[in-house]
Amino acid sequence: MENFSEWFHDILEKANITDSRYPIKGMAIWMPYGFQIRKYTLEVLKELMDQECDEVLFPMLIPEEELAKEGIHVKGFEDEVYWVTQGGQKELNEKLALRPTSETSMYPMYSLWIRSHIDLPIKYYQIVNTFRYETKHTRPLIRVREITTFKEAHTAHATKEECDEQVNTFVELYKDFFDYLGIPYLISKRPEWDKFPGADYTMAFDTIMPDGKTLQIGTVHNLGQTFAKTFDITFEDKDGEHKLVYQSCAGLSDRVIAAFIAVHGDEKGLKLPAIAAPDHITIIPILFKEGKEEVIAKCMELKELFEDAGLRVNIDDRDIRPGKKFFDWELKGTPLKLEIGPRDLKNNKTIAMRRDELEKIELDLDDSLLDKVLDLLEDYDDNLYETSWDFLEEHVKFTENIDEVKDLIESGNVVSFNWCGDEACGKAIEEETGYDILGIQEEITDSDAKCIHSGEPAKYVAIMAKTY
Amino acid sequence: MENFSEWFHDILEKANITDSRYPIKGMAIWMPYGFQIRKYTLEVLKELMDQECDEVLFPMLIPEEELAKEGIHVKGFEDEVYWVTQGGQKELNEKLALRPTSETSMYPMYSLWIRSHIDLPIKYYQIVNTFRYETKHTRPLIRVREITTFKEAHTAHATKEECDEQVNTFVELYKDFFDYLGIPYLISKRPEWDKFPGADYTMAFDTIMPDGKTLQIGTVHNLGQTFAKTFDITFEDKDGEHKLVYQSCAGLSDRVIAAFIAVHGDEKGLKLPAIAAPDHITIIPILFKEGKEEVIAKCMELKELFEDAGLRVNIDDRDIRPGKKFFDWELKGTPLKLEIGPRDLKNNKTIAMRRDELEKIELDLDDSLLDKVLDLLEDYDDNLYETSWDFLEEHVKFTENIDEVKDLIESGNVVSFNWCGDEACGKAIEEETGYDILGIQEEITDSDAKCIHSGEPAKYVAIMAKTY
Numbered sequence: 001m002e003n004f005s006e007w008f009h010d011i012l013e014k015a016n017i018t019d020s021r022y023p024i025k026g027m028a029i030w031m032p033y034g035f036q037i038r039k040y041t042l043e044v045l046k047e048l049m050d051q052e053c054d055e056v057l058f059p060m061l062i063p064e065e066e067l068a069k070e071g072i073h074v075k076g077f078e079d080e081v082y083w084v085t086q087g088g089q090k091e092l093n094e095k096l097a098l099r100p101t102s103e104t105s106m107y108p109m110y111s112l113w114i115r116s117h118i119d120l121p122i123k124y125y126q127i128v129n130t131f132r133y134e135t136k137h138t139r140p141l142i143r144v145r146e147i148t149t150f151k152e153a154h155t156a157h158a159t160k161e162e163c164d165e166q167v168n169t170f171v172e173l174y175k176d177f178f179d180y181l182g183i184p185y186l187i188s189k190r191p192e193w194d195k196f197p198g199a200d201y202t203m204a205f206d207t208i209m210p211d212g213k214t215l216q217i218g219t220v221h222n223l224g225q226t227f228a229k230t231f232d233i234t235f236e237d238k239d240g241e242h243k244l245v246y247q248s249c250a251g252l253s254d255r256v257i258a259a260f261i262a263v264h265g266d267e268k269g270l271k272l273p274a275i276a277a278p279d280h281i282t283i284i285p286i287l288f289k290e291g292k293e294e295v296i297a298k299c300m301e302l303k304e305l306f307e308d309a310g311l312r313v314n315i316d317d318r319d320i321r322p323g324k325k326f327f328d329w330e331l332k333g334t335p336l337k338l339e340i341g342p343r344d345l346k347n348n349k350t351i352a353m354r355r356d357e358l359e360k361i362e363l364d365l366d367d368s369l370l371d372k373v374l375d376l377l378e379d380y381d382d383n384l385y386e387t388s389w390d391f392l393e394e395h396v397k398f399t400e401n402i403d404e405v406k407d408l409i410e411s412g413n414v415v416s417f418n419w420c421g422d423e424a425c426g427k428a429i430e431e432e433t434g435y436d437i438l439g440i441q442e443e444i445t446d447s448d449a450k451c452i453h454s455g456e457p458a459k460y461v462a463i464m465a466k467t468y
Numbered sequence: 469m470e471n472f473s474e475w476f477h478d479i480l481e482k483a484n485i486t487d488s489r490y491p492i493k494g495m496a497i498w499m500p501y502g503f504q505i506r507k508y509t510l511e512v513l514k515e516l517m518d519q520e521c522d523e524v525l526f527p528m529l530i531p532e533e534e535l536a537k538e539g540i541h542v543k544g545f546e547d548e549v550y551w552v553t554q555g556g557q558k559e560l561n562e563k564l565a566l567r568p569t570s571e572t573s574m575y576p577m578y579s580l581w582i583r584s585h586i587d588l589p590i591k592y593y594q595i596v597n598t599f600r601y602e603t604k605h606t607r608p609l610i611r612v613r614e615i616t617t618f619k620e621a622h623t624a625h626a627t628k629e630e631c632d633e634q635v636n637t638f639v640e641l642y643k644d645f646f647d648y649l650g651i652p653y654l655i656s657k658r659p660e661w662d663k664f665p666g667a668d669y670t671m672a673f674d675t676i677m678p679d680g681k682t683l684q685i686g687t688v689h690n691l692g693q694t695f696a697k698t699f700d701i702t703f704e705d706k707d708g709e710h711k712l713v714y715q716s717c718a719g720l721s722d723r724v725i726a727a728f729i730a731v732h733g734d735e736k737g738l739k740l741p742a743i744a745a746p747d748h749i750t751i752i753p754i755l756f757k758e759g760k761e762e763v764i765a766k767c768m769e770l771k772e773l774f775e776d777a778g779l780r781v782n783i784d785d786r787d788i789r790p791g792k793k794f795f796d797w798e799l800k801g802t803p804l805k806l807e808i809g810p811r812d813l814k815n816n817k818t819i820a821m822r823r824d825e826l827e828k829i830e831l832d833l834d835d836s837l838l839d840k841v842l843d844l845l846e847d848y849d850d851n852l853y854e855t856s857w858d859f860l861e862e863h864v865k866f867t868e869n870i871d872e873v874k875d876l877i878e879s880g881n882v883v884s885f886n887w888c889g890d891e892a893c894g895k896a897i898e899e900e901t902g903y904d905i906l907g908i909q910e911e912i913t914d915s916d917a918k919c920i921h922s923g924e925p926a927k928y929v930a931i932m933a934k935t936y
Contacts, residue, residue, distance in 0.1 A: 021580060027529065029577060030524055031524060032592070035523050035525060036523075039523070039526075054500035055500065057497070058497050059495035061495065063491050066491060078557065079557065083554035084566065086599045087601035098552065108491065124500070129597070131528075133555035148531065224570055433648055443731075457918050
């Protein structure tokens with residue numbers, strides 16, 4: 001696509017995903033088709049999360065006193081918090097924040113709930129709306145003022161080791177989640193100056209959008225004991241000693257949906273990963289006066305066959321020409337279309353078309369049909385996955401020359417380079433190039449490598465990009 | 469139960485449903501077990517709603533200008549709206565309301581979306597959090613400041629007939645929903661002075677709580693063209709004429725969960741309707757050193773058997789004494805418990821216990837087991853349904869003597885009586901008795917009936933109660 005930004009804006013409205021004409025900037029409506037995509041995406045997420053955490057739901061408002069308790073944390077959010085100051089026609093005694101994230105809502109309760117080592121670990125998650133008073137340019141699903149879908153997990157542990165382990169577990173869980181959706185990712189440890197306010201360190205997932213800019217799609221934070229100290233979250237250990245817990249948290253949002261829309265889409269519209277598609281298969285009957293009932297009956301029969309196998313199936317029997325139906329479902333990204341007309345029926349055939357390849361595939365209407373359809377869906381998903389990972393890998397360029405960074409990034413790449421790890425040096429690199437260091441991808445053990453800027457022995461491979 | 473109010477407060481905390489210690493009055497946390505109950509309740513609701521409407525999601529904030537547009541409506545809410553006035557450290561140009569309900573958030577968009585008769589009907593619903601600055605005494609799930617689970621459906625139609633029909637459809641749908649949960653209800657048309665602000669009329673569902681007070685658990689409003697006029701929602705009809713749409717809306721909330729907790733519960737705890745229970749069956753292994761592995765293996769085998777039949781099953785293998793486990797699951801209201809020890813295994817038996825009857829039922833561990841368990845669950849649900857309907861019917865007392873009203877209500881009943889339908893007379897009845905007229909249940913065709921207060925010919929049977 002030539003202009004990704006325009007394409008993205010258009011596709012959201014045309015495919016009935018969101019409507020941004022709501023009279024508050026940065027707040028959009030999830031339309032019916034988009035809501036279904038969101039629903040199936042959340043089903044995948046919940047199934048993964050439920051293996052690890054219990055789902056809960058905390059209030060949306062946070063008293064100013066709680067939000068303000070953790071100084072580093074509040075500093076990170078004070079410019080973006082919406083405040084409720086009035087109830088009815090009265091001024092409230094205490095301002096209430098619309099949650100920007102829920103550490104300060106949840107941890108005072110953790111302090112009440114955790115008494116002894118037998119109460120640990122606590123692992124809770126919730127999927128909620130959160131709010132950020134964004135002053136930057138907003139963009140649906142990507143930079144919004146109401147994040148309608150914010151999944152946040154918050155854990156507390158008796159030992160540092162368990163907490164570190166939890167961080168790794170969340171990273172693996174996020175990998176699985178993105179893999180299901182065919183979203184490729186770069187994992188990095190955010191630089192000190194870009195970690196979550198209050199965290200010991202932050203592990204982040206970024207994908208590369210079609211225009212070469214990266215989009216942060218998930219983060220996992222090791223909070224150490226910072227919040228435990230602030231909110232007095234202690235437990236009595238086996239030996240009777242009172243100790244602070246160790247905590248982790250992990251978040252992702254609507255951006256995941258933006259990511260799979262962006263990385264898989266093309267000029268004709270969406271290509272939805274099957275697991276998130278409202279319909280896996282759209283059946284399009286080709287109707288003439290003659291043989292109409294037989295065609296409809298066959299469509300119904302196939303729908304039942306596929307649904308019994310767990311597939312989501314839609315018959316598009318609108319009274320419009322088939323060409324328009326094809327156009328619509330290519331726009332909406334249904335993975336597989338099946339076309340059946342009276343002639344097909346006579347020949348005992350149906351014409352299948354995968355959304356990625358758009359080639360006609362003749363299938364026999366016999367006992368082999370279900371397996372062939374399942375194969376086509378699997379191949380389709382595999383192809384989305386491989387194509388998008390290929391794109392990502394082609395767009396990460398290693399360089400040893402800092403002068404090349406600008407050109408590489410401006411031509412749509414993420415740049416990786418060797419770095420000494422020194423904070424002042426890192427900030428100098430950002431200043432010199434004008435881009436952000438996303439983080440470090442790996443440690444370097446090869447002692448010959450030199451930092452791209454300082455020339456000192458490199459400790460890390462870092463990545464740098466233009467970011468959303 | 470002797471003191472319902474105390475019982476209700478205690479059970480929410482003890483059964484891990486909600487925690488009310490959150491530092492804002494009227495806002496509570498959904499704890500893991502409660503969250504599961506909420507989840508399964510919503511699954512039932514969504515399955516019903518999806519047959520009728522498309523699910524969408526609107527922003528939580530409403531600009532003051534939109535909220536204020538419909539005068540009657542805003543008048544009904546102005547004392548209970550929370551206002552956001554600050555973003556970051558800045559005063560906002562326009563105040564934003566936390567939605568108390570979403571008419572004024574949705575209808576400006578309906579005005580954009582509806583152009584022609586082919587765009588109609590529109591039938592959308594959403595499940596969201598809404599806010600009311602309650603000044604009355606708050607009570608978890610019943611009277612709260614954040615309604616965490618508000619289901620609201622909003623429809624627009626080309627004709628009055630279609631809209632009236634929609635109201636009836638929603639009433640039928642709500643009946644089905646409450647029937648699944650075994651919640652008995654009184655349906656009435658709210659009096660003019662108690663209808664939804666902006667509605668032509670309001671149909672309401674109330675249940676009777678154990679203390680005899682009624683709880684409103686669902687409402688369906690026929691909005692006529694009031695909001696269509698205010699928000700300019702018009703369409704071009706087949707004949708080229710521009711016309712206003714007719715609208716309906718229908719809402720229910722967390723109160724549904726409060727209702728089934730209250731109407732089914734007893735001194736030992738919850739009795740959850742099977743459809744909303746996190747586990748249909750809890751298997752309790754009775755473990756001794758000898759035969760331990762065999763018992764566990766049999767429990768696993770039964771779990772698989774039941775799960776394959778679509779049941780939710782939990783094995784309580786905690787290392788505590790069985791008596792404590794029985795106590796816990798009676799408190800948490802699991803519909804059916806199965807107990808298996810080494811002796812049972814040798815005799816090829818298991819002991820079942822329904823939560824409602826608490827009697828030991830010996831079942832053979834053979835091919836008949838699944839059917840017997842399914843029968844027990846069905847009987848259990850039927851019994852909850854019948855017992856709760858019996859309670860409701862026993863507690864609606866008809867009287868022709870206004871002097872009896874107070875005693876009847878104070879001894880835990882709802883009173884029904886003949887009424888002339890005159891508003892001044894209705895308000896006089898409320899004033900004289902000190903209770904609320906819930907609404908009219910039916911029209912009277914028998915011309916001999918006289919109004920309980922005015923003595924004029926009665927037009928309606930009305931009901932009156934002490935309300936939550």
